[in-house]
Amino acid sequence: MIKRIIGLAAAACFVFASQAAPAQTKVHTESKTKQTGPGPNTTIKSEKIVGTVKEYEAGKKIKISGPNDKISSFDLDEAVRVDGAVTVGQMAQVEWTKESGRERVPVIAPLALGVQSSTVKTKPVASAAPAAGDDMHRKSEVTTHQPGPNVKTKTEVVVGTVKEYEPGKKIKVTGPNDKDVSFDLDGSVTINGAVAVGQRVKVEYTKGDLGNHVTVLSLVKGGKSR
DSSP, X not given: OHHHHHHHHHHHHHHHHHHHSOXXXXXXXXXXXXXXXXSSOBOEEEEEEXXXXXXXXXXXXXXXXXXXXXXXXXXXXXXXXXXXXXOTTSEEEEEEEEEXXXXXXXXXXXXXXXXXXXXXXXXXXXXXXXXXXXXXXXXXXXXXXXXXSOEEEEEEEXXXXXXXXXXXXXXXXXXXXXXXXXXEOOTTOEEESOOOTTOEEEEEEEEETTEEEEEEEEEOSSOOOO
C-alpha cells in the first residue's frame, strides 16, 4: 500500500512537472530599415537568433537551430562577447550585424532551458533624431514567423516641413531631397503641439494587422538647414 502511494505521488509529480515545463515555441522575426537624410543614406543589417546550439568552435564559428529547425551559421572573431559557457545542445542567443560591408557577431548569450526559440532579422539604422534643421525619412519592416499566420508590421518616421495639413484627415510633409510624403490621419493620433503648414514636424506611422495609422505627430524645433 505504501509503495502504491509513493508510486502515485511520483506519477503526479511527473505530470505536474510536464505541465509546468514551458513549450519551446519557435518564432522568427525579420525586419528591414533604411534611412535617408541627413548625410548619406544609411543601411545597417542585424540578426538575432534564439535557438539550439548545433556546433560551436570558440572564436571560429557557431551553428544554431532556430524556427522550423533551420540551421544558421556564423563566423566568429576574437571580439565576440560570450556571456557564459556555450555548449552543444543548449539554448543560446546569437546577435549578428553587417555594417559598411563588415559582418560580425558581437554577442553570444547562453539561455536557460525552456526559453522560447526565436529569430530576429533586422536591417536597422540608428533611431536617434536628426540634428536640428535636418530632414529624415526612415522605413522599417518587421515580419514575425510563428505558429499560425505571419505577423507583419511596417513603421515609418518622417522629419520635415508641413506642406499640407487637415486635422483628423491628412498631412503632407516635405522630407529629405524635397520629397513629399502623405499620411492619412484619424482620431487615434497623438498630437504634440499646434501643427500648421510651414512648421517642422515628426510623423510616426504604423501599418500592420491591427490597422494603418499615424500614431504620433510632433513639432520639431529648429528651421530647415540650408
